[in-house]
Amino acid sequence: MSIPALGPPAGRAxxxxxxxxNPTVKLMLLFVVSAVLAVIFDPVTPAVLYVLAAAAxxxxxxxxxxxxxxxxxPFIGFGLxxxxxxxxxxxxxxxxxxxxxxxxxxxxxxxxxxALRTLVIGVLAIGFITSTDGVRLMHSxxxxxxxxxxxxYAVLAxxxxxxxxxxxxxxxxxxxxxxxxxxxxxxPSRSPLAFGRGAFALLVISVRKGERMALSLESRxxxxxxxxxxxxxxxxxxxxxxxxxxxxxxxxxxxxxxMLGHLRGVEALLS
Amino acid sequence: MSSTESALRLDDVCxxxxxxxxxxxxxxxxxxxxxxxxxxxxxxxSGKSTLLQAITGVVPHTVSAALTGTxxxxxxATTQCSVVELSRHVGTLAQDPSSGICLxxxxxxxxxxxxxxxxxxxxxxxxxxxxxxxxxxxxxRGRRTDQLSGGEGQRVALAAxxxxxxxxxxxDEPTSMLDPAGVAAVRQAINTAVAAHGPxxxxxxxxxxxxxxxxGVAGLPARAIVLGEDGHVVAAGATSDVLTEHAGRLHAAGxxxxxxxxxxxxxxxxxGLAEPAVRQGLRSHAPPAPAGDRAAEPVGPVVxxxxxxxxxxxxxxxxxxxxxxxxxxxxxxxxxxLERVSFRLRxxxxxxxxxxxxxxxxxxxxxxxxxxxxAGGSVSGPRPGLVFQNPEHQFVAHTVRDEVGHGxxxxxxxxxxxxxxxxxxxxxxxQSPHRLSGGEKRRLSMAAMLAHERPVxxxxxxxxxxxxxxTLATLAALRSAAVSRSVLFSSHDLRSVAATADRAxxxxxxxxxxxxxxxxxxxxxxxxxxxxxxxxxLLQWLLLEFDSADQVRAVLSWLDAAPAVVxxxxxxx
Numbered sequence: 001m002s003i004p005a006l007g008p009p010a011g012r013a014x015x016x017x018x019x020x021x022n023p024t025v026k027l028m029l030l031f032v033v034s035a036v037l038a039v040i041f042d043p044v045t046p047a048v049l050y051v052l053a054a055a056a057x058x059x060x061x062x063x064x065x066x067x068x069x070x071x072x073x074p075f076i077g078f079g080l081x082x083x084x085x086x087x088x089x090x091x092x093x094x095x096x097x098x099x100x101x102x103x104x105x106x107x108x109x110x111x112x113x114x115a116l117r118t119l120v121i122g123v124l125a126i127g128f129i130t131s132t133d134g135v136r137l138m139h140s141x142x143x144x145x146x147x148x149x150x151x152x153y154a155v156l157a158x159x160x161x162x163x164x165x166x167x168x169x170x171x172x173x174x175x176x177x178x179x180x181x182x183x184x185x186x187x188p189s190r191s192p193l194a195f196g197r198g199a200f201a202l203l204v205i206s207v208r209k210g211e212r213m214a215l216s217l218e219s220r221x222x223x224x225x226x227x228x229x230x231x232x233x234x235x236x237x238x239x240x241x242x243x244x245x246x247x248x249x250x251x252x253x254x255x256x257x258x259m260l261g262h263l264r265g266v267e268a269l270l271s
Numbered sequence: 272m273s274s275t276e277s278a279l280r281l282d283d284v285c286x287x288x289x290x291x292x293x294x295x296x297x298x299x300x301x302x303x304x305x306x307x308x309x310x311x312x313x314x315x316x317s318g319k320s321t322l323l324q325a326i327t328g329v330v331p332h333t334v335s336a337a338l339t340g341t342x343x344x345x346x347x348a349t350t351q352c353s354v355v356e357l358s359r360h361v362g363t364l365a366q367d368p369s370s371g372i373c374l375x376x377x378x379x380x381x382x383x384x385x386x387x388x389x390x391x392x393x394x395x396x397x398x399x400x401x402x403x404x405x406x407x408x409x410x411x412r413g414r415r416t417d418q419l420s421g422g423e424g425q426r427v428a429l430a431a432x433x434x435x436x437x438x439x440x441x442x443d444e445p446t447s448m449l450d451p452a453g454v455a456a457v458r459q460a461i462n463t464a465v466a467a468h469g470p471x472x473x474x475x476x477x478x479x480x481x482x483x484x485x486x487g488v489a490g491l492p493a494r495a496i497v498l499g500e501d502g503h504v505v506a507a508g509a510t511s512d513v514l515t516e517h518a519g520r521l522h523a524a525g526x527x528x529x530x531x532x533x534x535x536x537x538x539x540x541x542x543g544l545a546e547p548a549v550r551q552g553l554r555s556h557a558p559p560a561p562a563g564d565r566a567a568e569p570v571g572p573v574v575x576x577x578x579x580x581x582x583x584x585x586x587x588x589x590x591x592x593x594x595x596x597x598x599x600x601x602x603x604x605x606x607x608x609l610e611r612v613s614f615r616l617r618x619x620x621x622x623x624x625x626x627x628x629x630x631x632x633x634x635x636x637x638x639x640x641x642x643x644x645x646a647g648g649s650v651s652g653p654r655p656g657l658v659f660q661n662p663e664h665q666f667v668a669h670t671v672r673d674e675v676g677h678g679x680x681x682x683x684x685x686x687x688x689x690x691x692x693x694x695x696x697x698x699x700x701x702q703s704p705h706r707l708s709g710g711e712k713r714r715l716s717m718a719a720m721l722a723h724e725r726p727v728x729x730x731x732x733x734x735x736x737x738x739x740x741x742t743l744a745t746l747a748a749l750r751s752a753a754v755s756r757s758v759l760f761s762s763h764d765l766r767s768v769a770a771t772a773d774r775a776x777x778x779x780x781x782x783x784x785x786x787x788x789x790x791x792x793x794x795x796x797x798x799x800x801x802x803x804x805x806x807x808x809l810l811q812w813l814l815l816e817f818d819s820a821d822q823v824r825a826v827l828s829w830l831d832a833a834p835a836v837v838x839x840x841x842x843x844x
Binding site for chain 1: 354359365367373382384385391657663705719
């Protein structure tokens with residue numbers, strides 16, 4: 001083929017197996033796993049899935065364990081919160097009590113399930129985000145996900161604006177600080193009000209720029225049909241194999257869990 | 272769509288905006304054949320941009336305005352087809368490279384118009400190469416768009432506008448936001464690309480002095496129209512004829528004009544600097560050469576002392592303590608933009624800060640204003656004020672009045688009104704700062720900063736993007752601010768610098784390479800070479816012709832202030 005495919009950009013995870021996979025396929029798999037997990041309410045099934053998912057992400061991205069652990073923090077925090085709320089507030093057989101606090105068996109089970117679910121989705125999201133280039137994702141969503149060109153390129157233009165925003169924000173903050181009163185230590189004061197003014201200025205400037213960019217996109221003929229596509233994001237056998245593998249493992253775990261009597265669905269909430 | 276259709280035809284076009292009582296364009300009639308080039312002259316606000324919008328179909332499709340008459344592009348009435356549909360025939364290059372480029376990579380940016388026009392995929396790569404080659408930017412193909420300079424960005428945007436071979440190319444102030452090197456590169460790119468593709472061209476540009484370049488009037492499109500203040504076409508014809516006849520009117524309207532036209536407007540003679548009568552006219556406005564050494568002008572005391580200052584952008588990046596401790600040995604040296612910077616600013620003096628793009632002029636000003644931490648050395652003196660390149664970055668309030676009063680704690684009553692009057696903003700007091708024109712925004716940003724009465728005023732490219740009238744007003748404001756202050760401003764416009772500044776501070780090669788009386792600095796070929804500064808022809812001639820700074824400055828200020836003379840049509844024929 002004479003036209004080179006749109007591969008992942010050179011970078012940290014560029015060479016990894018997961019980075020070479022089709023972004024739309026990865027995103028769809030993330031959705032399917034999340035959807036299946038949404039109706040599972042026992043702790044064992046998501047625990048097994050979490051171990052498998054974490055192993056798969058480490059193997060396919062080659063990520064350092066410390067980095068993976070660090071990226072887990074928000075999910076662990078959220079999971080812990082969900083776990084505690086359920087353990088302490090869900091009615092059922094009391095397992096432990098101290099003063100006004102009581103923890104139920106059902107609470108532990110459902111809370112644990114929800115917390116582990118958070119971690120499964122979390123680790124998969126980490127794998128997806130660290131291995132996927134935003135530009136390639138949009139092109140792939142356009143080519144394989146049937147996303148319209150207007151939406152695709154509007155998002156890509158927004159991405160470009162986002163690249164320039166930190167610099168713009170820095171300049172606005174500087175420009176506002178010139179007239180700000182000084183704190184006792186000599187630095188310009190930075191009040192929440194000043195922050196709001198800066199945000200407003202950034203908004204005005206960005207909206208203007210967005211209008212001009214929209215005109216530029218129109219003047220480039222965005223929205224004409226028919227249109228062609230130059231460099232394709234490849235969709236290969238390896239992508240289908242990955243999809244089949246992930247769905248196969250998911251089905252196997254769910255079925256085995258059911259056979260062993262661990263699996264519980266929505267009814268777990270009603271007991 | 273037959274080949275006999277004109278590329279562009281306007282018939283009796285009027286455009287009126289809903290909330291303005293007067294139409295902005297009136298009865299504009301114009302025909303442009305394929306391959307013909309047209310330049311549109313007119314003062315700020317005369318409807319030049321609206322004319323381009325009416326051609327692209329943005330008026331009336333995107334911007335709500337009443338359009339009467341007909342605009343046809345390649346035989347298609349713009350009212351009958353959408354802006355996107357018209358893009359099959361029209362390429363547009365807008366003024367701001369940061370919003371004229373939409374995608375993160377140069378390659379994708381150029382592929383987009385081809386994909387939209389359904390060019391077969393296997394032809395796209397080659398056409399990208401051809402388009403980039405035609406704007407002399409082949410080496411940019413693999414670059415990310417956020418790393419392009421302004422001039423590079425404009426060339427990529429021009430390639431994208433031309434890549435589908437449009438019948439009509441619209442250039443909307445394509446070089447007004449570029450530094451001199453960028454202007455030259457983009458001008459050459461436009462010339463070669465237009466020669467290669469052969470579209471009809473409509474150019475709107477207010478820095479016509481820079482845009483015309485060394486060729487002068489011959490460097491402009493061959494045909495011209497002049498839009499009057501009321502939106503009528505007041506002249507049309509060959510560019511040199513139009514300029515000869517209307518030089519005075521355009522000059523009086525505050526337009527930037529090619530040098531020979533400006534000289535004709537004020538001396539009454541055509542022919543530019545090569546013409547003896549013009550030279551004589553200029554000479555006659557210089558005072559006699561002073562006998563002997565002139566006594567040094569009295570300047571005030573030092574208000575800002577800069578000693579061995581180092582400037583770094585990276586210094587502000589917050590470094591986590593634990594990270595620094597852990598990797599203390601491998602911590603990279605913070606790269607310094609400037610080192611060993613020492614100079615003094617005195618009350619009553621205007622100093623120009625010169626240097627190539629990226630030399631660190633803005634970072635130096637930010638450091639002096641206390642907004643970037645010093646990476647070494649010291650700055651001693653009271654807190655300076657700073658006016659930013661883009662006035663919008665400074666605006667904090669919702670009305671002009673509040674903007675001027677912002678941060679004033681113990682101002683006497685009436686102070687804000689005085690400032691509004693002084694800076695000709697009183698009639699705009701209740702408007703939103705973001706809705707003002709470019710010149711008004713600049714006046715407001717200066718007034719708001721001057722309200723703080725800081726003994727040092729810093730300004731970053733304060734005349735950038737302004738028309739001639741607003742540029743002169745801004746320079747005059749800097750000059751009068753210096754009566755009770757010290758002023759330091761950065762600029763690329765050496766003529767303005769020579770006319771306004773007392774001293775020049777030149778930075779290049781990571782330090783100060785010259786600091787002295789402005790004309791002495793500008794006479795030093797080594798300094799000019801190292802800082803990448805190129806003297807405009809007028810200044811070059813003046814520096815050769817006159818020895819004393821007073822004489823040079825007298826001629827420049829006479830030129831800036833001179834009323835236009837009535838065209839000497841009789842003398843020409």
